[in-house]
Amino acid sequence: MRRAFIRATAALAAIGLSARAAAQQAPAPAGTGAKAGKGGRVKVVYQLSEGIDQAVRAMANLRNHLNAAPDTKIVVVAFGYGVDFLVEGAKDSRGNTFEAAVGALGSSGVEFRVCRNTLTARRISEQSLLMDAKIVQAGVVEIARLQFDEGYAYLKP
């Protein structure tokens, strides 16, 4: 009786284990496929949401990042006060515009994605943004999607 019980629990445990193993295995191929695994191209998303000073730091970070690791895929997601530097004519505290820096980074493959919700809320017209900026519906959703679905690393300078 007791042995039968033990065997039964062992069998149950085994089922539990294999079920869990199956559950773990099932999403694994999709996960590794989306992330392109280790050794693939490193992908990084930069969050810019704190205004001009953060953007100045980020420009330096981005340049250094690409110097050290040129084949990194970098996406900058800007929302909140982080969109300010992508508005035409925006200047840092020294009076320099961002156009040249953004253009150069754009040519090296950095993508700048701007949150439409922010533009609507802050009444910034799409026409007033720099040419390199691309619009996405929601900045936070874009960051979450890049990290969760596409395996991007997250950085906030």
Next chain:
Amino acid sequence: MADPMRVRATENGGVVDVKILMKHDMETGQRKDAAGKTIPAWHIQTVIATYKGREVFNAQFGPAVSKDPFLNFKFKGGAKGDKVTVTWVDNRGDKRTDEATIA
């Protein structure tokens, strides 16, 4: 095949201001790679902008134009809501056409 251009057109007082950012490596044919071999020339040769089928801008680009060229021009007589179409052709015969609605 080629990366899309960013085209933006705004109308103000009957004058349409068109801004174009093309994505192109614009190799001059003068540069050499790490192994010392010449990188063959590969650059945009013509850029044409049309409005309602009429040509409003025509440019001939050579190797002296920078990578990812930016172009800004104005023309008279455009109206909001209409489209401006921009096409470039490079020296390999590659083409790219994009359009923007005048705002």
